[in-house]
Structure formats: C-alpha cells, structure tokens
Amino acid sequence: MSTEWLPLVVALPLLVAFLLQPLAHWLGVRAERPSPVLYGLSLMTIAATLWITLQLGSDVIAQPLSVTMGGFNTPVGINLYLDGLAYLLLLATQLALLLLWPAGAAVRTHVLLLVLAASSMGLALSGDLFNLYVFYELLAVATFGLIAASPGRAAPLVSFRYLLLSGMGSVLALSGIALIYSHSGSLNLADLSMLAASGEGSLPIAAFLLILVGFGVKAELFAVNSWVPEVYSVTSSRFAALLAGVVSKLAVVMIVRILLLLFPQPEATDPLLLLGILGLVSGELAAWRSNDFRRMLAYSSIGQLGMIFIAFSLSLELGLFAGLALSFHHMVVKPGLFLLLQQPLSRWRVVLLILFALSLVGVPPLPGFWAKLALLTGLVEVGGWLNGVAAVTFLVATVVEAGYLFRIVQRYYQEERPIAGSTSSTVAAVESPWGWEGGVALMLGGVLLAVTLTINPVTEQLQQIALQSGDRERLISTITVSEVE
Amino acid sequence: MSREHRSMAWTPLLFSGGLAFMLFSLFMAVPFGEPLMRVGGMIQQTDGELGAANLVTAVVLGYRALDTLGELAILFAASTSVGLILTGVKQRTVSVECEELGELFEQASTLLLPLLIMVGFYIITHGHLTPGGGFQGGVIIAVALFLPTLAGRGAALLNHRLIQQVEGGAGALFILLGVAALLQGESFLQPWLPVGEIGALFSAGTLPLLYLAVGIKVGAELAALLTHLSTNVPSPEVPR
Numbered sequence: 001m002s003t004e005w006l007p008l009v010v011a012l013p014l015l016v017a018f019l020l021q022p023l024a025h026w027l028g029v030r031a032e033r034p035s036p037v038l039y040g041l042s043l044m045t046i047a048a049t050l051w052i053t054l055q056l057g058s059d060v061i062a063q064p065l066s067v068t069m070g071g072f073n074t075p076v077g078i079n080l081y082l083d084g085l086a087y088l089l090l091l092a093t094q095l096a097l098l099l100l101w102p103a104g105a106a107v108r109t110h111v112l113l114l115v116l117a118a119s120s121m122g123l124a125l126s127g128d129l130f131n132l133y134v135f136y137e138l139l140a141v142a143t144f145g146l147i148a149a150s151p152g153r154a155a156p157l158v159s160f161r162y163l164l165l166s167g168m169g170s171v172l173a174l175s176g177i178a179l180i181y182s183h184s185g186s187l188n189l190a191d192l193s194m195l196a197a198s199g200e201g202s203l204p205i206a207a208f209l210l211i212l213v214g215f216g217v218k219a220e221l222f223a224v225n226s227w228v229p230e231v232y233s234v235t236s237s238r239f240a241a242l243l244a245g246v247v248s249k250l251a252v253v254m255i256v257r258i259l260l261l262l263f264p265q266p267e268a269t270d271p272l273l274l275l276g277i278l279g280l281v282s283g284e285l286a287a288w289r290s291n292d293f294r295r296m297l298a299y300s301s302i303g304q305l306g307m308i309f310i311a312f313s314l315s316l317e318l319g320l321f322a323g324l325a326l327s328f329h330h331m332v333v334k335p336g337l338f339l340l341l342q343q344p345l346s347r348w349r350v351v352l353l354i355l356f357a358l359s360l361v362g363v364p365p366l367p368g369f370w371a372k373l374a375l376l377t378g379l380v381e382v383g384g385w386l387n388g389v390a391a392v393t394f395l396v397a398t399v400v401e402a403g404y405l406f407r408i409v410q411r412y413y414q415e416e417r418p419i420a421g422s423t424s425s426t427v428a429a430v431e432s433p434w435g436w437e438g439g440v441a442l443m444l445g446g447v448l449l450a451v452t453l454t455i456n457p458v459t460e461q462l463q464q465i466a467l468q469s470g471d472r473e474r475l476i477s478t479i480t481v482s483e484v485e
Numbered sequence: 486m487s488r489e490h491r492s493m494a495w496t497p498l499l500f501s502g503g504l505a506f507m508l509f510s511l512f513m514a515v516p517f518g519e520p521l522m523r524v525g526g527m528i529q530q531t532d533g534e535l536g537a538a539n540l541v542t543a544v545v546l547g548y549r550a551l552d553t554l555g556e557l558a559i560l561f562a563a564s565t566s567v568g569l570i571l572t573g574v575k576q577r578t579v580s581v582e583c584e585e586l587g588e589l590f591e592q593a594s595t596l597l598l599p600l601l602i603m604v605g606f607y608i609i610t611h612g613h614l615t616p617g618g619g620f621q622g623g624v625i626i627a628v629a630l631f632l633p634t635l636a637g638r639g640a641a642l643l644n645h646r647l648i649q650q651v652e653g654g655a656g657a658l659f660i661l662l663g664v665a666a667l668l669q670g671e672s673f674l675q676p677w678l679p680v681g682e683i684g685a686l687f688s689a690g691t692l693p694l695l696y697l698a699v700g701i702k703v704g705a706e707l708a709a710l711l712t713h714l715s716t717n718v719p720s721p722e723v724p725r
Contacts, residue, residue, distance in 0.1 A: 021565075067672070070672055112565055186524050
C-alpha cells in the first residue's frame, strides 16, 4: 500500500459520517433510533482505519514517514507526519473507539462519534499548526454534541459551560497561532522548528503561552479544567473513559510536539512545570476531599495530567520518556476504573479495582511504579529548586492518591456504607454478569499484567519512541526528503 | 442584590477588558502586510499553477484543502449536534403570533426565492474567478430556502429527507474527488482535470467542483438547521 493512502484514516470516517444519515433514511431508520446495521458500518469504518494504520506504520519506529496533501510541498501545503508516537496514538485511539463504541446509540450519535474519530486521528497525525487547530476545533464541536445528548438532566448545562470555556481556549490558541504565523510566516511544524532555532525575542514565548492555555482546556491543564468533574459525572462511563483515556492525551501530545519542536527554551518549560505542579496539587487534594466516586476519578485525572505535564517540562530524553510512560499508563488505568464503577462491585471486580489502584499509586512491580520512578529520577537528575519542589509535591501527592483510592476499597469491605456514584447502592453478594464494560475492564487489567511481565522490552520500545519524537533533525530531514521524491 | 453580587458583576468585564488589552498589545508588536510573509511569497511565485484567477480559492481548495474539509466537518458536526439535542425535546410547532405581513411581503418573498438561489449559485460557480465561493454562496442559498418560513408560509418547500440526501452527497463528493486523485496515483485532494485558461469559467481543474460541493453542502445544512430551529421549539413547561 502506498503511503499516499495515509490521509484515508481521517477521510474515511468523515465520508461515512456524511453519508450515514442519508443511509438511515434509505434504510427507513429514524435518526433518533438505534440501528444495528449502521452500528456495524461505523465499527467497520474504524476497523478499516486500524487496518490502514497497521499496513503503513509497521516500521515507522525505524523510519518515520511524511505524506504531503494535494501534492504541494511544505510549507505551502499541509503534511501528515507518522512517527512512532503518532502510530501508538493512532492505534490507541482506534482500539479505544472499537471497544467503547456505544452499541444502542442513535444514528446521530454514531455520526458524531465518527467525526470525533476522524478529528482524533487528524490530531495525532497533522504536521501543520493551523491544521492541528482545525482538528482540535472539530473534536471540540463533536464533543459538545455528545455531552449535551447524555442522559443526565444537567448534561445540556454542563455542555454549555464546557463550550464557553473551550471557546475561550480556542480564541487564545488561535491568537497564539496567528502570532507565530505573523512572526515567522509559516505554519508547518518542521519549517517552524528550523526558523525557531534562529528566532529571538519574547513574542514567540507569549504565543506559546497562549497556545498552552488554549489547548490546555482539553488537556485538563490547571486553571482551565473546571469542566472535568462536571463532564465526567454526567456522561456515560464509556464516553468518560474515552475522554479521560484518549482525548486528553491527544491534546497533551499536541502541546508537547509544539513545545519540543518550536520552544525548547526554559522560558517555555517553566510555566508548564508550574502549571503541572498546581494541577497535581489541586487535582489530588480535590479527589481526596471528594465523596462521589466518579468525581474522585475526574479530579484524580487532573492530578495525573499535572504529573504528565511536570514530566514533559523536563524536556530531555528522560523527561520525554517519563511523560510518555505516564500517559500510556494513564490511558490504560483510568478507562479501566471508569468502566468498573459502571457496575456493582463484587469480589473479583474489587480485585481488579485494587490492581488498577496499586498501579496508579505506583507499587512495584506494576507498570505505574516504573513510570513514576522515571519521572522522579528525571526530576532529581535535572535538579534546580523548582524541580525539587515538583519532586516533593509529587511524593506527597502519591501518598494522597493512595489514601483516596483505598478509601474506595475500604468502603467495599465495610459494606454498610454505600459508594456514592456507583450504580448500585449495596455490594452484590453474587457475582453478576460482567457485561461488555466489565469485559473491557478485565482486558485492560490483562494488558497491565502483560506489561508488568514484559517491562524490559516495553521500556526499550518506549524509550526509542521518546528519542525519535524528540529528534528535531530527524523530523526536518524526513519531511524534506519526502518532498524531493 | 447583595454587595458581593454587585462586585462580582464587574469581574467578567474586567476579565474581557484585560484579555482584549493583552491581545491588542501583542498584535501591535507584529508587522502587518510588510514585509511579505514566507509562505505568502512562495504562493505568489507559484504563478497560477492551479489556474484559479482568485488566489484565495487556490489557497482554500488547493494548498490547504484538508483544512477546508475540516471546516466543512465542523459545520456538519454542529448541525448534527443541534439535531441530536433537539430530538430529546418535546416537539411542538409554533404558531407565530403576528399580524398579516401583507401582500407585498409575501409576493416579494416568492419573487426573491429564485433570484437568491441564482445569485448563490453564481457566487459558488465563480468562486475560482472572483471573490466569493462555496461558503458565501452556500449561505445565500440557505437564506433563499429559509425565506418561505420567514414569510410565514411554513416550511412546505423543504423536504427534510431530500435536503439531507443532497447534503450528504455533496459532502461525499468533496472527499471522493480527493480519493479519485489518490486512485490516479496522486496525493489525496490533489487538484486534477486540465487547468485550462486562467479566467475562463471552465478552468482551474477540480477546484470549481470542490466549491460546488462546499456550496451545496453549506446551503443545505444551514437551511435544514434554520428550519429545524424554527419548527422545534422546546416547550418551557416540560422538563427534560
């Protein structure tokens, strides 16, 4: 398969999304009713993108590839860039969508989820600053609709508040992009990273801060994350798992790419570190205070992302590796936790819950421990007082994390006190059927154990990916070579 | 109103004022128009390789066609979201309480309808020659289709099913034109068909076709959205 087919992973879901409603008419399905045929079609579309990704991306870790759109060379045209990191993100997005796709949803929900899929994959792939913004906006609009249509009564209001915050973020991010464009005259990431080496002055840093706060809305960055607990507590647990697991990571990786390629200087990483620390503190403390299981997970997600931001602010191989490890770890554990609380807790589910909680806290030999260890050694190695503060905060936060996660488990054994936010008020005595959600959670637990057993090869692969995505020369040469051909 | 409330009322104003001042001072620091930007200069040197007399169209549908596809999808996602949200709401047809609009108004709306559609299509099909194009022309078509509803003659003209099929087909056309280039061994969304003579109506390869798809999609989508909003009004007494 020619690499030119790569854009189909974005175009194919959009094509099906455009045609799904006419097709529903043709089949005689009303737009607000579920339809097994259209559900199957949507899943097949995602499976097709998965197939394309697997075909094209098998050796991107050795050699990343860049595909220009419309046959126009960068920086005039747009390019898609597939490296190890983008490949992993694509696979994670597609698998998460396949596993978490709501079966009995209305036709329009399928349409919006397909749009969400297309924009997520576009975000993972795009090598152009404005194109990233377009996909980010598309992702946001699809999310508003999906949240507003959630069954909860508060859903429309929550969605509207999210829309306002996200809209403000978009204005800031777009202003930042406009500043970069008017300062340098280019939007292509590779082109910009060449220009950035010679760039001076405070204007680019201002632009980066605008982009950071703007895109930070989706990445659950401190001070623009007030939507997180609200949204996660009204949406279905599958959608919450999707948002917390995949979508937030896409936004994080987008920020990290911009940071690595365009702004490798300390003026840009220090604010990121500071906001990361604040996010960690506020998220973990709020989770500790919270009595509702879902809100607790939402706040904990803010804390975890703060941790990830701290890791990425180190901006060297070790920090990048730690950040990626934490991101992918969170991508497995948080959806697992969200899915588990959909169901009444029984003995084996609590065992699974304890497994996830242990890994999240960072108990050896589970993967969470290695990810956290990488962050801690990175912080100590780089040194400096701000990193020292980060390291201390990080250790305290871990203790707090252990405190609230085991409160959930403790509730199960006390039995007389029901867990708020969980579907059933009492603990089921008999093992109820696991269902799809439980099965997916079980699978994620299996992934966690598998990674524990193969921690060395996995670490090596991830380190290679981290090295590759931090390699500016590699990116520039890949994109330039693809144009000469 | 308590004292705290009164003091809180100033906060949004203060915030937006500060934000506006910050953005203003940032943008005052960058030059505008001069000197010519890096990419701008490159595009000027391409010397009409796409055959579009309107350089903006060459950028929108040629160099940055993927962005345009994204923008189309954003509008589509927004209108689908509205549909999704409004289906949960109890349906009620509003009877607009207003006086007779008069003979003149009704006749004028009938006369304007074909005229507006023609203007809309003119703007769409000349998008590669003159300022304008699919988005602008599409909005005019949407207004034309919404006019009967505004004039109080109901949405009889709008067949929801038909309009949805037209909209979906137009969106698919945009993507399929891009895929067709792929099948010929070119890149996705690469303009094909002969470029022709710059300035002629039939020129610039597939760009006018792409704009036609954009225009029809935008027109159909906005018309459906406006009619949807004007006929499905949530009844205030029924909680969701």
